[in-house]
Amino acid sequence: MKIGEISKATGIPVETIRYYEKIGLVPEPERQASGYRHYRQSHLDRLLFIKRCRNLDMAQDEIRELIRLADQPDADCSEVDALLARHLNHVRERLRELANLEDTLQQLQKACSEGRTVSECGILGGLAAEPVEEPSAGGHNHVPGTHHHTPGTR
Template identity: 70%
Template sequence: MKIGELAKQTDVAVETIRYYEKIGLLPPPIRSANGYRHYKAAHKDRLIFIRRCRSLDMAQDEIRELIRLADQPDADCSDVDALLEHHLQHVRTRLRELSSLEQTLTSLQQACNQGRTIQECGILGSLTADEFASHLPDEAHNHVPGTHGAQDKKGD
């Protein structure tokens, strides 16, 4: 099948399919003499697998590792379990961070008094006040701290 049909059958954008090929998550398809990509059922299965992993918010490296492990059907599945445990811990950390973010946003919203001007806005005043920064977590440069793993430490 051609890329458009694969995209339609898997509900994955054509650009995303090309990207997954580029980064090696999806094996390259056979190309016809005119250069068109021709995908097989295995490509569709892999793409559905990737889409399901992404729906679980798994990172590309996690998906790549799961694919590598899936290619060893007789191996012990403890590495799969360990990967999932690690991802689950990441999700739990994010939930705590999101809860903290919710509390901060709720506090900000409570600073707003109805019927005031922008100049009198408690939310904007709080966001520009110097003491506001002291209440933020170390990773506050990221709208959802901890979601980018090692990248957070690089100051993206």
Template identity: 70%
Template sequence: MKIGEISKRSCVPVETIRYYEKIGLLPKPDRETSGYRAYRNAHLDRLLFIKRCRNLDMAQDEIRELIRLSENPEADCHAVDALLALHLEHVRDRLKELSSLEKNLQQLQRACSDAGTVQECGILDGLSSELEGLHSKISDHENHVPGTHKPGKS
């Protein structure tokens, strides 16, 4: 199948498919004599696997590791379980961060008076004050797989 068809069947944009090929998550397909990529069902299966992993917010390195582990089907699945446990820990950390974010936003919203000018806006004042403290804060959550989910790239 051509790239447009695999894109349609997987609901993954053509550009993303090319990117996955470029970074090695998806094997490069053979080329037809016309130069078009010729994808097989194995490519579709891999693409759907990657898509499911991305829907679980897994990073590229995590997906790459799962693919590597899947290439040895007779091996013990402890490494797969350990990777998922680390990812789950990361998700739980993110939930805590999002809960804190929600509380901060609610606090800012409460700072708004019903009537007033933009100059008197409690939200904008609170954001200006918050920005001063943000420069000194650094995310303290550890990467769960080295090189993945770096602060600012989650």
């Protein structure tokens, strides 16, 4: 199948498929005599696997590691379990960060009372005066591909 067909079948944009090829998550397809890429069922399966992992908010390095492990079907699955445990810890930490963010936003919203002007706005005053808490050193952020990994597990 051609790239447009595999894009439609997976719901993954053509540009993203090309990017996954470029970074090695998906093997480059063979080229037909016409120069068009020819995708096989294995490409479709890999793209759907990546899509499911991305839906679980896994980073590219995590997906790459899962693909590496999947290519060793007789190996012990403890590495897969460990990777998932690290990802779950990241998700839990992110949930705590979001709960803290929600609390801060609720406090700021309470600072605004009806009938006041923008110059008297408690929200804007709070944002201008209150220091915003920075994530702790070594803390996680939520930029894809920035999950922290234990050395030697990439």
